[in-house]
Each structure stands twice: as C-alpha cells, then as structure tokens.
Amino acid sequence: MFNPPPAPKTPLGYRRLLAPNAGVRVSPLCLGGMSLGSKWADFTGKITKEAAFELLDAFVEAGGNFIDTANLYHFGESEEWIGEWMEQRGNRDRLVIATKYSGFNDGEQKDVNSMGNAGKSMHLGVRESLKRLRTSYIDVFYVHFWDYSTPVDEIMRGLHRHVLSGEILYPAVSDTPAWIVVQANAFARQHGYSPFVLYQGLWNVSVRDVEREVLPMLRKEGMGFAPWGVIGQGKFMSKQQLEERKASNEPIRGGEQSEKDVRVSEVLAEIGDELGASVTAVALAWAFRKMPYVFPIIGGRKVEHLKDNIKSLEITLTDAHVAKLEEVNPFDFGFPYDFFGRDPHLMGETTNRVMKASDPIQWVQDVRSIEAQRQ
Structure with a gap:
C-alpha cells in the first residue's frame, strides 16, 4: 500500500510547479548564489x-531544492562552490539548479567572445x-541580460541545441524587455524549439516597473517569475535593524536608504x-x-536570515495590507494603461476601470475626463 510522504519540516518543503508550461517542481523560495564566493567581497x-x-x-x-547562480558571480567561484x-x-x-550565461565565461580574463x-x-x-x-x-539556464546585438533566432536555436543534447532542461531569460521575450518565444514555437519558461527581474514594493509589461507578458506566455531584490536589496529595515547595522559599520548593499525606502520600511x-x-x-x-x-x-x-x-x-497579507503598502509609493502605469485601463483578467484586480464598448456614452465621458486632467 502506498504511504504518502511525511509533511515537510517547514513550508519551504512544499513543492510548486515552476510555471504553467513546465512540470518541474521547486521550493517556493530560491536560494541566490550571488553572495556565495570570495571574489566580490567588497560588493556582496x-x-x-x-x-x-x-x-x-x-x-x-x-x-x-531551488538554487540560483550565474557564471558571472564571483567570476565563476559561486558555481565552483555550489558544485563542490x-x-x-x-x-x-x-536539486533544481539555475545558472546564467551572458556574463564572462572565462573568469577574470574577459575576452569579448566570452560574454x-x-x-x-x-x-x-x-x-x-x-x-x-x-x-x-543544468536544470534552468538563463540568458542573463539582453545584449542588443545577437539575433533572437541565434539565441533560440542555440538554446534548443543544448536542450536536445540534454545539457540544459529549461531555457529561461533574465533582465530583458518583455517584447523581446514574446518575439523569442513566438520564434521558438513556430520552429518547434523550446520556449522560455521562467523570467528573472527586479521587483519589490518600491520598484514595480515589471508590473507594466513583464508580469502581464508572463501570464500570457505561461511563464514563471523569479524576482530578485524583493526585500529591497537590503534596504528594507526596521529602525532597530538600521541602528544595529550602523553600529556594526556594516555597509548597506546598493547604498544608503532613500526617503522612499524609509517610508516603505516603516509600513x-x-x-x-x-x-508577528x-x-x-x-x-x-x-x-x-x-x-x-x-x-x-x-x-x-x-542561516538566521534564511x-x-x-x-x-x-x-498571508490581506487586501488591506497590500493596499497600505502600495499607497506609500503609488505606481504610475503610464500610457496606454492610464487611458484605457488595465486588464483585470491578467492582474487579478476587481477595482480596475476598463472601457466598455457596450456603454459608449460612459466611454466618451471617461476619455474626455482623462484628457481634461492632462491639460
């Protein structure tokens, strides 16, 4: 008789599908390897x-079971330590190991064709x-960042060759404009190649730019999201934590807190x-x-940070908690979203205003109201 596995020691042990279009299961938090190494000590x-x-x-x-690194981190030493x-x-x-290329593949030599x-x-x-x-x-292999020169078809053909060889399982992309990801995935599907299944980018309560184009794109593309900087890159701190940090003379990665960081930290x-x-x-x-x-x-x-x-x-935060956090630093979605509204099916919002063709009089009134506000 089949016995179910025992409950995990912590919620970290409950596996989740990586993406709607990927069957591998990973822990809800991904351990980043940027700090694992000695060659970037002044930075990390x-x-x-x-x-x-x-x-x-x-x-x-x-x-x-989900660990992230890159060939660039500590000039390869992060990968070396994780491998050892x-x-x-x-x-x-x-384990599900994610790493990235686009950074220097030859350590500190920095040959132009190694990046x-x-x-x-x-x-x-x-x-x-x-x-x-x-x-x-390699379980998840990222294009680390867009280089504005390599053709999309060259990238997707190359990734698929490595998928066919068994060297990588899931192509992924990081720090790249949404329209390029859509173009790359469309090319992959048209040619029977492996599309991107995961995106990595900066996202937190203070920096929400990915909500404009990237997050809607991920939902439409059936991709997962592995955000970095969710805790403000070390800048989200209580007053007590900030005092302790200053007393120890430990530097804050990325610089001192801005006024916005302070306000967000307070909430x-x-x-x-x-x-609690x-x-x-x-x-x-x-x-x-x-x-x-x-x-x-x-x-x-x-370990205590972990x-x-x-x-x-x-x-679990309530709707009121989320609203309170986001009121501290209202995010401007800009045009065309402030003109025609945002898609509530993508963003899960119930209060979003959306123009309705079935109500043309209200539609015109809304447009005129927006135009008047811009004068």
Missing part, C-alpha cells in the same frame, strides 16, 4: 566556503558552467508588528500575494 560581503556550505545545508534541510558542495553531499539530482548572448558565448557558458558545477546537466514594520513577522518576511509575503508562479530569490550569508525569510511562507 565576506563569506567563507565553510559558511556557504552551512547555508546551503540549512536551505536543503529546511526543504529547499553538491559533489560532497551527493545530492545533485534532488554576451551570441552562440559562441552560449557554447562556452554551458561548457564552463557544467565543469564548475560538476554536473552533466512593512507596522504590518510585521501586527502579524519581520520587515523582510512581509516584503516577501507581498510578492506571494501579488503573483502566482512566483519564486523570490533570497540571498544573504547567514530562517527569517522562510517565515514569509507562514503569513
């Missing part, structure tokens, strides 16, 4: 290999990442006090509340 902070392995162990012990850790633990096939999106850069990227990760395949702290959660846990809960198939990338160098982030999976 210092961490030893032993401490990195401890963090990776804690992530897996809590139920995590997987080899020592013998857990490669139980960008071209086929040669991709070939070198796959080859070198496989070596550093000590594996025969995050207010909601956190109500729910930290500022960062509330910031992550906001992302889960807003978007399906979302897998925030969490960084950090300490445990705090996992608490975001135990709280």
Whole structure:
C-alpha cells in the first residue's frame, strides 16, 4: 500500500510547479548564489566556503531544492562552490539548479567572445558552467541580460541545441524587455524549439516597473517569475535593524536608504508588528500575494536570515495590507494603461476601470475626463 510522504519540516518543503508550461517542481523560495564566493567581497560581503556550505545545508534541510547562480558571480567561484558542495553531499539530482550565461565565461580574463548572448558565448557558458558545477546537466539556464546585438533566432536555436543534447532542461531569460521575450518565444514555437519558461527581474514594493509589461507578458506566455531584490536589496529595515547595522559599520548593499525606502520600511514594520513577522518576511509575503508562479530569490550569508525569510511562507497579507503598502509609493502605469485601463483578467484586480464598448456614452465621458486632467 502506498504511504504518502511525511509533511515537510517547514513550508519551504512544499513543492510548486515552476510555471504553467513546465512540470518541474521547486521550493517556493530560491536560494541566490550571488553572495556565495570570495571574489566580490567588497560588493556582496565576506563569506567563507565553510559558511556557504552551512547555508546551503540549512536551505536543503529546511526543504529547499531551488538554487540560483550565474557564471558571472564571483567570476565563476559561486558555481565552483555550489558544485563542490553538491559533489560532497551527493545530492545533485534532488536539486533544481539555475545558472546564467551572458556574463564572462572565462573568469577574470574577459575576452569579448566570452560574454554576451551570441552562440559562441552560449557554447562556452554551458561548457564552463557544467565543469564548475560538476554536473552533466543544468536544470534552468538563463540568458542573463539582453545584449542588443545577437539575433533572437541565434539565441533560440542555440538554446534548443543544448536542450536536445540534454545539457540544459529549461531555457529561461533574465533582465530583458518583455517584447523581446514574446518575439523569442513566438520564434521558438513556430520552429518547434523550446520556449522560455521562467523570467528573472527586479521587483519589490518600491520598484514595480515589471508590473507594466513583464508580469502581464508572463501570464500570457505561461511563464514563471523569479524576482530578485524583493526585500529591497537590503534596504528594507526596521529602525532597530538600521541602528544595529550602523553600529556594526556594516555597509548597506546598493547604498544608503532613500526617503522612499524609509517610508516603505516603516509600513512593512507596522504590518510585521501586527502579524508577528519581520520587515523582510512581509516584503516577501507581498510578492506571494501579488503573483502566482512566483519564486523570490533570497540571498544573504547567514542561516538566521534564511530562517527569517522562510517565515514569509507562514503569513498571508490581506487586501488591506497590500493596499497600505502600495499607497506609500503609488505606481504610475503610464500610457496606454492610464487611458484605457488595465486588464483585470491578467492582474487579478476587481477595482480596475476598463472601457466598455457596450456603454459608449460612459466611454466618451471617461476619455474626455482623462484628457481634461492632462491639460
């Protein structure tokens, strides 16, 4: 008789489909590898290999299986450390490993053809990442960023060749305009190639630009979303956390808090006090509340930070909480959305104004009202 598996130790162990068009299952939080290495210490902070392995162990012990890195991070050292850790633990096939090309594939040598999106850069990227990760395949392989020069068909043909070879399983794309992703996926489908199934980009309560074009595109394309910077790149902090940071002289990644960061942090702290959660846990809960198939990338160098982030999976924000957060920094969707409204079927909004052809008089009145406001 079949016995169901035991309940996971934490909510991190509950697997979710990566995307509507991808059957692989991953943990709801993705552990980022940007801080795992020693060559970018001035940028990401210092961490030893032993401490990195401890963090990776804690992530897996809590139920995590989704890990993100890139060939660019610490000039390849992040991949090397993760590869060595997987080899020592013998857990490669139980993990979903994401990495990226477009950055330098040759460490710090920086040859012009070892970067960008071209086929040669991709070939070198796959080859070198496989070596550093000590594996025969990459689960999720990203185009790291758009280079404005490589043709879309060259990228999609190259990715599909690696899919057919078994070296990568799921093509993905990061930090790229939505219209290019749509063009790439259309080309892939027309030719029987593998389309992108996952997108990675900057998104948090303060920086919501992806909501204009990217998030609607992801829903239409059946793609998942792995946002980075959800906790404000270290800038979302309570007053106590900020005082502790200043007392320790520990630098804030990305610079000091702006006035907007301070205001957002205050509201995050207010909601956190109500729910018994930290500022960062509330910031992550906001992302889960807003978007399906979302897998925030969490960084950090300490196990206690990881445990705090996992608490975001135990709280649920109400509509009032979300509204309170977003009122701090209202987002301007701009034209044409402020003219014809936004699609409520895509964004899940019930209060959104949408022009209705069945009510032409109201339609004209709305248009005139908007035009009058612009005068």
